[in-house]
Amino acid sequence: MSTSSAEVFVSTPFAGKFVKSALFTLLLIPLAIPIYWFYTNALGANPIETINRWTGDWALRVLLLTLAVSPLRRLTGWNNFIQYRRMLGLFAFFYVCMHISSYIILDQFFDFGAIFDDVIKRPFITAGFTSFLMLIPLAVTSTKKMVERLQHRWIILHRLIYIIGMVVVLHFWWMVKIDTREPAIYAGILAVLLGYRLFYYIKRKI
Numbered sequence: 001m002s003t004s005s006a007e008v009f010v011s012t013p014f015a016g017k018f019v020k021s022a023l024f025t026l027l028l029i030p031l032a033i034p035i036y037w038f039y040t041n042a043l044g045a046n047p048i049e050t051i052n053r054w055t056g057d058w059a060l061r062v063l064l065l066t067l068a069v070s071p072l073r074r075l076t077g078w079n080n081f082i083q084y085r086r087m088l089g090l091f092a093f094f095y096v097c098m099h100i101s102s103y104i105i106l107d108q109f110f111d112f113g114a115i116f117d118d119v120i121k122r123p124f125i126t127a128g129f130t131s132f133l134m135l136i137p138l139a140v141t142s143t144k145k146m147v148e149r150l151q152h153r154w155i156i157l158h159r160l161i162y163i164i165g166m167v168v169v170l171h172f173w174w175m176v177k178i179d180t181r182e183p184a185i186y187a188g189i190l191a192v193l194l195g196y197r198l199f200y201y202i203k204r205k206i
């Protein structure tokens with residue numbers, strides 16, 4: 001496969017670091033925006049709901065971006081994409097933590113009895129909680145040391161991300177109840193990413 005000039009650019013250590021820093025800064029923007037809204041009184045009539053939904057949206061978006069890395073690498077031949085996957089995955093987890101913190105601190109005021117009731121009684125919260133539990137082992141094993149230690153088991157464990165994606169879409173779907181257009185878009189993106197992976201897997205087997 002021939003190497004493009006853009007690929008040569010991102011292959012150099014300096015450019016690689018530059019792209020990583022630029023991506024890191026970009027990924028902080030969804031955190032900066034609600035902080036800006038807070039200081040400009042622009043969080044709307046229900047600030048807690050705005051923050052909770054915003055962080056939930058970005059957790060899901062960055063999660064889908066993380067899932068898009070492998071297909072993008074295969075489609076473009078840019079192997080360097082892979083070096084940004086870990087950072088994307090950790091940012092997805094960071095926004096999940098922000099989302100859950102906003103629920104526990106701002107929405108429920110640390111009322112763990114009410115939180116427990118929510119997890120048990122409200123299916124969309126049960127789904128969100130389940131996806132969070134599944135994300136923890138992935139975040140814990142994201143270090144280079146863990147990748148080396150777990151080897152093939154790491155790959156198997158990290159396939160969990162597709163199931164997590166489905167459970168999160170379900171979390172969103174069950175939350176909206178009537179107007180399902182937005183979760184349907186995310187479900188469609190997830191289906192394409194999963195379909196691509198399945199197609200590639202079957203192609204390799206035959």
Ligand code: HEM
Binds near residue numbers: 056063100127129175
């Ligand atoms: C313990 C785990 C979780 C809890 C308790 C939780 C809780 C919530 C709550 C209370 C809402 C808003 C409901 C409303 O305003 O009526 C919400 C919405 C949402 N959550 Fe979660 N969530 C959890 C996990 C997750 C995870 C892991 C993700 C993504 C990776 C996620 C993504 C979303 C999205 C996309 C929305 C909808 C935002 C919108 O309306 O645009 N949640 N969640």
